[in-house]
Amino acid sequence: MARQLKLTGKTQADLAEELKLTRAAVSAWITGRSVPRPTVMEEIAEALGTDVGTVHTRTTDTQVGLPVTWYHRPGYPDGGRDGGNAAAFAFDADVQVLARETCQNSLDERLTENGRPVRVRYTLHELTGEALDAFRKAILWDDLQPHYLAVSESASQQKVGRVVDAGVRDMFEKGRLVLLRIDDYNASGLTGDDYDDGKFAAVVRRQLESLKSGRGAGGSYGLGKATLWATSALGMVLINSTLSVPHEGRTERRVIGRLELPWRSVDGQSYAGPAWLGRPDPDTRGAEVARSWWADEETVERLHLTRDSDEPGTSFLIVGAHDVASLEQSTVALDADDEDGGDDDGTRDIRAMHRRLVEALGRDFWAAMTGGGSRLPLLETSVRSLRNGEVVIEEEKVDPTVAQPSRTRALRAFYDGTTVDRLTEAGQVALRTVPLRLPLSGGRRGTLGIHPAILLVTEAEDADGVSNQVHSLRGNRMTIKKSGVAGLPLGVNAFQAVLLAGHAAGESVPFAEEAEEFLRAAEPPEHDRWGQSEELTLRWSHSAHHRIARLTTEVNAAVKELVARPKRAGGEGGAKLRKALTVQRRTTPRRGSGQALPELDGLDAAIGADGEWRITAEVKLPRGDELPTMTPVVLLDVRSGSRPRLDWAELVAVDGCEVEDGVLRFTPHARRATFRGATDVASHPVRTALTRLVLELRAGKGSEA
Template sequence: METTGTEFGPWLARQLKLTGKSQTELAEEVGVTRAAVSAWVTKRSTPRPEVVALIAQALGTDVATVHTRDTDTTAGLPVGWYHRPEHADRGREMGNAATFAFDADVGVLARETGQNSLDARLIDNGRPVRLRFTLHEITGEKLADFLAAVQWDELYPHYAAVAGDARQKVSRAVKAGLKDLHERDRLVLLRVDDYNAVGLTGDEYDDSVYAAVVRRTLDSHNEANGTSGGSYGLGKATLWGTSRLGLVLINSTLSEPYEGRTGHRVVGRLELPWRRVGDEALAGPAWFGRADPDTPGARIARSWWAEEDTVRRLHLVRENAEPGTSFLVVGAHDVAGLAAGKPLGEDEEPDDNGDELRRMHRRLVEALGRNFWAAMTAAEDTRPQLEASVRTLRDGRELIAEERVDPAVAEPSRTRALKAFLDRGTVARLTEAGQVAQATVPLKLPGGRDGRSTTGVHEAVLLVTDAVDGEDPTNVMAAMRGNRMTVRAKNVPGVRMGANPFQAVLLTGTAAGEKAPYALEAERFLRAAEPPEHNKWMQTEDLTNEYASSAHRRVTTMIHAAHAQVKELLAQPKRKSSAQREGGNLAKRIAPKTNPKPRPRGGATARPVLADLQPVVLPDGAWQITGEITVPRGGDGWGARPTAVLAARSGPGFRIAWAEMEGVRDCEVVDGILRFTSGAHSAVFRAVTDPATQPVRGGRSGLVVELDLVEGDV
């Protein structure tokens, strides 16, 4: 027999289930023994060619369908909508809370779906997961055909019931979606395809990737070792949240067979609140699929193996047989993008329906580049983890050509830095333009509450490089974990005025390299410190439950150490530097002065000395001082408190306050006192005066910095 589709045995078993026939009934109709049918189903044998025609007749289909077995027979249970009935206790959910966790924002959608695709990547073949976004506005006949395929006439009463209930938050979005559809005769579809991914594998209802995405809420189904990007199971909800109609259709090609098949596993899910349609009260969600004969009354809809024509009419055609999943967001909109009101580019012309499609296209490209530039960057002669593109169509015709997201365009400086790290082309310190400096930053891992988690020091990798002209913003440090999605991107505070604009990257966990100590432990720890948006590290409930209550401080300490390391790589005070000019004003006099306190008897004799100062006058009139302190052997037992005094011709001078002070190298600020790293020979600090305490602007008077010393805790 031909074997172009499913194996004959599993295919026959499914057709018997769909048609409600037993093996005995088929045997009687075909004229064979029940044992023969059992042997076909269990794959111990296949029917003779002359019997195939009889099987086709018994199943109500044609011989070609039995030979190819790439679809189910048409005699099975129908494809349609199943709406979950009201709960037995008559409780009501007025919407799926998961869909409100994020804004209706295509930028957020790009981030969340990109993260999910990275987590689902097939890594054994060394190829990237390929992510493609397709915006498609359909009108006229194409719209009518799509609505017929999705059985709109059956759906519409449910939308009308929701839109008519002004008490429900969802009703406003549904009203807008219906208005756009009926008054403008158009529908915006947004399809998200990934290739070289796992696909929605596994059982329909039990624990599986498919069930986690299609059947459940707040089920991430990610691996237990904590290296994946997602952890809350909320990311998929952005698909439904971006649909004004709460409708998403799915077509998946599986990496592992289910029911003997891998291609065209199709299903739809609708997210609406509680509603009453006619005499029937409904709980909320609904599924589009084939009636499941194994459920009571065959009412529940399950996925089905769709034929080519159905996939085409539902706008779910995938470009090849590579495993992965296609999600179609029906009635896509971008509330956040519209609110931002970003104008069209110079080379863009508004069309009859405004600039909505072009704005959404551009925001998708920007979001993919901003969040996944590192995942799109690879070492020489290797391929990246992710490739992404965006295209826009109108009624099947190209409106905006497919645009591949280029990390070197999205983040040129940081891409250069990461590539230098991957190609082992970094330096210890920046001496020339275009170089990438590399340093390590410690992350002290806390023990877990269960007592089993490993403690240790993970060495994150810090990269710093000059910013490319025109980049905005600059002086930003982007941080990430192993999947290389940007988790945190914040300005580095306290950078001295006049420093060259730079960009920095902090690689943690497995992103720091295969040999980075405690990489997996760092992945688990930092993942627990991420909120559902995965856009920062903070004290979360997961972190509190799994680690000590003060564990979040380890992250803060790592970030502060990274900031200090950045500034050390950028600016080191030159010995015997003179005062600098700022805005034409000359700081006529600035002098270091060390004032040791009386030393307790028996204490150390070596004292730190303020050896050098580098002053800068800031635009608001404040002084910014970068100072170097020499620490002789044994001098690290002292503490130092810098004070600022405006010079006077006579008298003690006018003391002014510091607005901020920080340790740059081998020291930290504790209660206003600099404490030195054990064994340090010198230390660097930076401080900024409070202009509100200055009688004159910086540069109009001399400044004296005094160093008061205290020994130990005295």
């Protein structure tokens, strides 16, 4: 009630006088010591300019007093300028990146008490004509236009300005606007005060603040929310949250908007960048700062923020959603519907974005959507597309068995307890445990303990995409790392593998909590790999990432052992390839220091579909802190004369090394390294099938013959 009095500009004494009661009675209502009688409720509602239901339920703000408006942060008094939100530059304007980050955030906010999954729905909605005009009116476009005009005038000087200028021009020249809404249900919602520590302030008010401490949380940098604004060509996101914990005695329709623009000057007044759509806060100086407000159902409908139910969670509406990859796809070729019915450019755009969202959700969250045994799915996702409220593509629930059939089969077998020790029949899933040796923190030498990660291997299916890969994940079951397996024997059956670490391996697995914490610290902001990171160095040591490299080596060895075919008697199966392949170790004297050079220790090669040689090589490394650089050189074996040197079309590091300008730089203290390459067919003087291959490892840049 105190908030409503401020919104109407009245004091406790004013209300007491109007109701002909004592100020003490009003004070008791505000502090919760007593509740007004039903007849008095009607008088309070009249005094506040609202209805009795609002006074009783406190689900919306009174509609009198300070109106909802945009508050633009004033320019810095020292003259400093920001060209945009730097956090947004950590990610591309890509709906697949958006899906990964937002779905991860929803997973982290899942309510676990009821055991149900968090449900996340993505809605693409193209507005044109009257629907677009009505939405612009709802977001107070006339008040914003001078700010967008100021940004456009300086667009040539700022990257953010150029994006915003293009977004505004697209809206007016093409007469359309794409909204992308992300709704999650069975999630915590944006709880907490507008300004103090809490989920609301972390998302709406602050940068680089995560406040995620849950077991198996995916995010840790507080950067993921920036993808919402990065995906908006107008820099605008509107929010409607239903809270799991009441704030100000309410839970439903907590609404606010945030705008991210660069520094600008409007009518001689400078503005720092961000702006908020909300109700002016009476407690701030001059009642200028906008805070969230409890909106009525009509308002959220006009803002396209209506939620399906009162289940806790948050809806984020990205205004002017754009996706560079989808635009490129839509301009290359029309889909089948275009050829038949002739969709316009806008509809083609949202169709392409729809496909890419479904693809990304299935690729990155298949494990979180998979259940079995006593384990329930953590996540359900779907995508739908609309145009002016009419369905363009029906809601499509993402099915992990369609997106990742082999890996889903493997995970379910683990949950159901139906794995085997070795693969002997089609459809089986083999299980191995691989050790993650956790280091002591604080730079101390030694091992805290051994965490047995779970490795699952099964036969690949065509729908899986790239075969012979390991997908690694931890607590929230989002795919973190995708990697090939180096040094596979030739002729192995195509397979898929899954590595479960931390809580994903099981709550009762030894050192699951410690492994979860260690691997989370080893991830970059994109959460797409495990390796060296600043946090890993600060909390453990500069060499802690070697524990992860060793885990990778153990995983690769286990996979190779599981998928290797039994050797044929006499070894006739590989005779033809051995004739076509030579591993040559070039004799090189030791350096003056007595240090030995790295040596080739294993080689697999095959002829690719385009006639190129595809090579995977292993290198044995000598002991030493500083290992010399080496250059892999591929040649054709000839009976006489000099061997023709082939060019590399691709040369990439797999483990224990890095590739820089064709030169291998080895990881200090590593004992083995693996690299992979493919030759450039244009440099082949004769047909590949008629040649024999020689691979040499030369010291330095390898320019000598």
